[in-house]
Amino acid sequence: MKTIYQILYGAALLFPLLAGAASFDCSxxxxxxxxxxxxxxxxxxxxxxLAAAYRLALDKSASRSAVKEWQRYWLAWGRDGAGDAASLRKAYRAQLLELGQHARVSxxxxxxxxxxxRYQNGRLDTDGAEIVVIVLSGQRVRILGNASWVGNAATGNVNTAMVDGTAVLAGKLVHYVDPAAECGFTLxxxxxxxEVGDEHAECGGMNVTFKGTYRKATDAG
Structure with a gap:
């Protein structure tokens, strides 16, 4: 059975664009x-x-919407925030690895x-919170999310938080901990x-929390 990397390598041989050029027009x-x-x-x-691996993950995943959101996070923070060429190579290889894992196990x-x-009283919470879950290999999941607290939008009194990391899936439970950000909670x-709870540290600005009840969005593809 071919591995994901053999499949991608074969695609690179078949399509010159994949073999020697970026996925976008460099001009x-x-x-x-x-x-x-x-x-x-x-x-x-x-x-x-990575463009080929992303398309394969989209095709194989149980949630195309989650993969799309994951890629948006990665482009904004993993790729664009990497800095120099060496850091970029590291970021690309890490994302390639996880995209391949997700394509295999999802x-x-x-x-x-x-x-x-997140919902409150049957409606989307006005203090918005979203969590993206991506299943990886080895009972691991990638957790990405953002949350906000709106004091007064008109005056800019809005605080936000972001999380991006991996954790172990134990049955139906995930304990997410980000030591660098001193942030942690249970899913x-x-x-x-x-349900998100047991938050043992602040994950962002004042009054921001990921606690609450979340509904899984219908996958629009």
Missing amino acids: KARMPVEKTICADPVLSRLDAE SARDAYTGVYR RFGAGGL
């Missing part, structure tokens, strides 16, 4: 990160491989991968959603 590169990718043959190849029977949004999966 139109404007952002510094795009110019760095286009100037580095290794990064250009990694960018093309399926229609994957009950956990998805986009979850307990249930029918149609999850």
Whole structure:
């Protein structure tokens, strides 16, 4: 049986674009990160491989919406926040590895991968919170999320928080801890959603919390 990397390598041989060029038109590169990718043959190849791995993960995943949100997070914070070429190569290889893992383990029977949004009294919480769960190999999950607290939007009195890390899935329970951010909470999966609680540290600005009841969004593809 071929591995995900053999499949991607075969695609690179079949399609010259994947073998030697970035996944985007370098003549139109404007952002510094795009110019760095286009100037580095290794990064250009990694960018093309990642585009192929992303498409495969979309096709295999139980939640295309979750994979799309994951990629948006990664582009904004993993890729664009990486800095120099060496850091970019590291970020690309890490994302390639996880995309490959998700493509291998996710399926229609994957009950956990998805986009979850916090509700209060039957309605979307006005202090918004969203958590994206991506199942990886080895009973691991990637947890990405953002939450906010709105004091007065008109005056800009709004605090926000973000999380991005991996944790172990133990049955229907995940204990997420980010030592660098001194942030941690527990996710307990249930029918149609999850409960977030046991938060033992602040995960962002004042009054911001991820605690609450979340519903799994319908996958729009």
